[in-house]
Amino acid sequence: MVVVLLVAAAPQAQAQRRWGVEIGHSYSSAKALHQPATFTLNVADSVTTDIQGGVLVGGPIGSSASLEFGLRALAGSARSKAESEYGAIVRGYAALGEWVGALSGEYEADGGFDVQKGVLGAEVTPLGEMRWCLGVRCARSRLQWRPWLGVGVGNSFRGARELAAPEGRTFVRVYLRGEVSWVPREGVELNLEATGWYLARGSEGRTNTTASMAVDLWKGVSMTTKVQVGCPPPRFVYARSLSVGLGFVLRRDGEAAALGSADSR
Amino acid sequence: MKRVDDAGHEWEEAEVEAAIKEIVAALTPGGTSGALKRATRLEADLGWDKWYKLKVVKPVKKRLHETLEDNVVLYEVKTVGDLVNYLWSRMDEPGPVP
DSSP: OOOOOOOOOOOOOSSSSSOEEEEESOSSOHHHHHSOOEEEEEOSSSOEEEEEEEEEEEEEETTTEEEEEEEEEEESTTSOTTTOEEEEEEEEEEEETTEEEEEEEEEEEETTSSSEEEEEEEEEEESOBGGGTBSBOOTTTOEEEEEEEEEEEEEEEESOHHHHTTTOSEEEEEEEEEEEEEEEETTEEEEEEEEEEEETTTTEEEEEEEEEEEEEEETTEEEEEEEEEEOOTTTTOOEEEEEEEEEEEEOTTSOEEOOOOEEOO | OOEEOTTSOEEOHHHHHHHHHHHHHHTSTTOOGGGOOTTOBTTTTTOBOTGGGGGGHHHHHHHHOOOOOHHHHHHTOOBHHHHHHHHHHHSBOOOOOO
16 A cells, blocks of 8 residues: 655754744644645555645844745645645734734645736734633643634736636635644644635635644654645645654754654545 | 833842743743743743734733833743843843932
């Protein structure tokens, strides 16, 4: 049957005092960056590859704002061009009282670059609330979560109108994204990122969920299970995957995190 | 040696550390200041995420009369000790008595 392993990179930003690098499943959220970035080689029937990863470089601008640059990919020969996606983002954050606001410009493309979109986005999240485990891990449940509410205005500047569906040439999308982390016990971490989009053109909805469970084995080497189900942009084509395997990563502050996988898509 | 906050109040470093621990404990579910060490990591040990760290800015301003820069809190403050050191570095040494 299947498989062979993979993965993961070990970004380090010790040399750069304030700017850092993180690698994970995607740059879309902090919890997505806690999920493994994986490269999977499947040698069962034929040799196929599956790449799921993102990199984010970020740091401060002035005293109260910050800027990030990111790249992400769901790609590899195990995925069809419609199921594959690439993205790049520039995103700025600023604290606004008890809220954090972000403005972003993102490039999205499918696997064959048949559909390419540019999206200007704005999103907000509250700083946090202890009694609701919002932004901080609750002592009893060991649960932590964070919501983001956002809106994107974009243009599909390459690709036939039918390929760009359900959004069309110009579009507005409103989304709610939730990041959830659960640490049932020391050394075990579950991370989930779920996004629901309301697509103004056609009044349609789409969702996408990625989740991972990492069991720390030794100094950042972990056994990881990773799942993705849903219809991510730019094509909003339904795709799902399941990966299980070993991995390793270091975050920019030197803390070990779980990563990795072997494929059973 | 004492230092002075922006409101003119004098602080020993130990007093700053105690005040910071009380603020951090009050923002941590089930937290107590006695359980906190200078090496306690806000994210890895206390479960704070990146943005939640900014919750310290307001109580520090109210109690210790110092304004923290958001980006220093976000990118350089990893531990309770980092926060104590940052706050202590912002306080002024007392000037000569006229």
